[in-house]
Amino acid sequence: RMLETQLAQLAWSERTRRAPVHTELLRELTEIGIAQDLADHLVGQLDERIDLTQGRRFAIAGLSQYLLVTGDRWLDSGGRVAFVGATGVGKTTMLAKLAVRWILRHGPRDLALVASDNVRIGAQDQMQALGQLLGVPVHVPERFEALPELVSRLERHRLVLIDTPGSSLRDAQLGARLAVLANSASKLETALVLAASTQAGALEEAVQRFRPANPACCLLTKVDEATSLGGALSVLIRARLPLSYTSDGQRVPEDLRPARSLELVSQAVRLAKATGAAADEDLLRRRFGRLSHATT
Secondary structure: HHHHHHHHHHHHHHHHHHHHHHHHHHHHHHOOOEEEEHHHHHHHOOOOOOOOHHOOOOOOOOHHHHEOOOHHHHHHHOOOEEEOOOOOHHHHHHHHHHHHHHHHHHHOOOOOEEEEEOOOOOOOOOOOOOHOOOOOOOOEOOOOHHHHHHHHOOOOOOOEEEEOOOOOOOOOOOOHHHHHHOOOOOOOEEEEEEOOOHHHHHHHHHHHOHHHHOOEEEEEHHHHHHOHHHHHHHHHHHOOOOOOEEEEOOOOOOOOOEHHHHHHHHHHHHHHHHHHOOOHHHHHHHHHHHHHHOOO
């Protein structure tokens, strides 16, 4: 291990000498929170003679291109959407924001809500109260397995928003609920809700745990609480999971916006500067020196 560390340090020093712009960009991408393999892939595409300004533009453009977004399609065209995610990520609040936005744009007639969360105390009452406030029907399935049949009876509604139980990633019943959603792909689509304030490792685990439901897209909440956005963006890019909406506050419906890739990447850069994020030199050697040594 000591020999490997020394070789990594030598490789990093040599890389810094040969390609100072490339290593500076690796440093800056690390400060943003971009994953090691993604940062190295981006910088590896740069010409050796590129200057730092051009390199920064290329990196931001590359990240923006890799980050998939869906546009404002639900509020434009409707759909049947089941929100899934870990406990406390903001699924119900995100659902409420989308419901209010729909009513402001189209009125309440073609909207229906489904309260299938029978785990959290008061969750269905909260949905019923939301429905009364908005003047839209709220449907409650007898059990979660009956959700597809219930959704089939709501064909006249252009938009159906479905609240599901928040789950611990270790919940023994999570697999069964995800299987129900996966088998209902012809009737509804699943949207994974993630909190931007969560560490990248936990986000990666959540994406893997909810993968059996075949989520069509992702919604990113609590952007205003995040100290770094690079980790969350890296997870979405590596999973090839399109991002639909972001939420940056508790106000309904103001703190909701369709995801725009360049805007999010630029926000990640600004946030890193605002928080004074700095990449430790030893971390850079261990991360990218070993990669350099392995490829030489």
